[in-house]
Amino acid sequence: MNMRKAQLYINGTWVEEPRAVEPVKNPYTGEVIGEQQLATPDDVERALASAFAAKKDIARIPAYERARILKKASMLLEERKETFARYISEELGKPLKNTLDEVSRSIETLEQSAEEAKRLFGETIPGDASARGVKAVAVTFRVPVGVVAAITPFNAPLNLICHKVGPAFAAGNTVVLKPAPQTPLIATELLKLLLEAGLPPRAINMVLGGAEVGQQIVKDDRVNVISFTGGVVASRNICALAGMKKVLLELGGNAATIVHEDADLKRAAALCAKTGYSNSGQSCISVQRIYVHESVVEPFTDLLKREVEALKVGDPLLPDTDVGCMVDERAADRVMDWIDEAIAGGATLVCGGKRRGATVEPTVLFNPPKRSKVVCEEVFGPVVSVIPYRTIDEAIAETNDSAFGLQAGLFTNRMDIVYQVAEALDVGGVVINGTSNFRLDHWPYGGVKNSGIGREGPRYAIEEMTEMKMIVWQFPQG
Numbered sequence: 001m002n003m004r005k006a007q008l009y010i011n012g013t014w015v016e017e018p019r020a021v022e023p024v025k026n027p028y029t030g031e032v033i034g035e036q037q038l039a040t041p042d043d044v045e046r047a048l049a050s051a052f053a054a055k056k057d058i059a060r061i062p063a064y065e066r067a068r069i070l071k072k073a074s075m076l077l078e079e080r081k082e083t084f085a086r087y088i089s090e091e092l093g094k095p096l097k098n099t100l101d102e103v104s105r106s107i108e109t110l111e112q113s114a115e116e117a118k119r120l121f122g123e124t125i126p127g128d129a130s131a132r133g134v135k136a137v138a139v140t141f142r143v144p145v146g147v148v149a150a151i152t153p154f155n156a157p158l159n160l161i162c163h164k165v166g167p168a169f170a171a172g173n174t175v176v177l178k179p180a181p182q183t184p185l186i187a188t189e190l191l192k193l194l195l196e197a198g199l200p201p202r203a204i205n206m207v208l209g210g211a212e213v214g215q216q217i218v219k220d221d222r223v224n225v226i227s228f229t230g231g232v233v234a235s236r237n238i239c240a241l242a243g244m245k246k247v248l249l250e251l252g253g254n255a256a257t258i259v260h261e262d263a264d265l266k267r268a269a270a271l272c273a274k275t276g277y278s279n280s281g282q283s284c285i286s287v288q289r290i291y292v293h294e295s296v297v298e299p300f301t302d303l304l305k306r307e308v309e310a311l312k313v314g315d316p317l318l319p320d321t322d323v324g325c326m327v328d329e330r331a332a333d334r335v336m337d338w339i340d341e342a343i344a345g346g347a348t349l350v351c352g353g354k355r356r357g358a359t360v361e362p363t364v365l366f367n368p369p370k371r372s373k374v375v376c377e378e379v380f381g382p383v384v385s386v387i388p389y390r391t392i393d394e395a396i397a398e399t400n401d402s403a404f405g406l407q408a409g410l411f412t413n414r415m416d417i418v419y420q421v422a423e424a425l426d427v428g429g430v431v432i433n434g435t436s437n438f439r440l441d442h443w444p445y446g447g448v449k450n451s452g453i454g455r456e457g458p459r460y461a462i463e464e465m466t467e468m469k470m471i472v473w474q475f476p477q478g
């Protein structure tokens, strides 16, 4: 296999001088597939200085040109879909089925960013709502903030970069990108593609490394907006360091899906199995807690068990694999500890519960204790818990009894239940007759409580990455 290289990209050039390097491993085979350069504090400083110096030039690029570049990038990615999917699968252990889907989504994210670049509209606001404004009018424009810091996690390493770089450039900003240390190769591949599509060299800088690199970026006053996707621990540290900057946070969750007594149980079980274990559950909205009405909990659990046991676990590079491995063995160790804790506390193991290397079998637990980690923390692994409820109020209360609030699912055909639940849940989005794990990339996506601040999706991210500027006309009094 060709060793691939993840490289720093600073001030319009790939860094060729020697740097400390770290191997990048395929977590399924343990094989070294490449290496990444690690940024020094001086590299980060140069990246920030470059982004800051270029921001006025980038802001002057007209919208049609920004749109054309992003559209070209989406077309190039379409052409290289299979290669990109394979690269992600090798670097992350995410099955090809999921990575092909991720690349398709990334294509859409870039395309939608291109379209939204042409829609940075403002308003005309007459002044005469005030007695002092009878002869005045205001016009608003959206202008780029300047420098966007983009810090991304490992689990959707391509699409989540597209969700930051696409809107940031669509809005006319420069970007300092710091991808996850587990997935620097795919970030490098994407950056090469963006440059090939015509992204101006100084519109983006990329620095590689861990938390310390991210911390140096978020502290820096040349950064105007921090767009972070990752865990709640890192986000607290970022908020403490950021000072007077706008911080956008896309964080985790312990997503709930409610299956009411009238639900189509077959559909609910099939979708819970499909979306509770994709990418080994390493998705912020992965189905984690399923609250099921007590009258149907037995047939539902049987159906779910059947669906989960039918999932193909194995080599992420095989086209029919449903569940590959976790990002590394440490993650698998943690998930196994949490399963053990739940069982020791009284949960029943319905299926799964074993691991091999970084692969954890798709696991279903029945009725774990309310305070066990698999219920109240983010599992971020292939573990789903089925918990019976008596009344819909109880299901709502249990769903809301969480530090998180990203998305929730609800299976029912009753409109009264739909309205009651959708209104009562403290989450960013409720999916009816689907699970928590359904996202289209142009929709506003984000959470409340510890799940984040702000909304992502090109149109909404562009709003967050621009300032409103007002021009006021005062006409002569006549």
Ligand code: NAD
Pocket: 151, 152, 153, 154, 155, 156, 160, 178, 179, 180, 181, 209, 210, 211, 212, 213, 214, 215, 218, 229, 230, 231, 232, 234, 235, 237, 238, 250, 251, 252, 253, 283, 284, 285, 378, 380, 406, 446, 451, 452
């Ligand atoms: P993480 O928080 O460990 O790391 C994310 C990124 O932040 C990495 O690039 C990391 O190097 C960097 N980082 C870590 N500490 C930092 C600090 N103190 N200052 C600056 N940067 C820092 O997360 P992860 O393990 O890579 O990803 C998993 C998490 O991401 C889960 O909690 C998951 O739910 C969340 N996530 C959320 C969404 C969403 O859209 N809401 C999407 C995907 C993943």
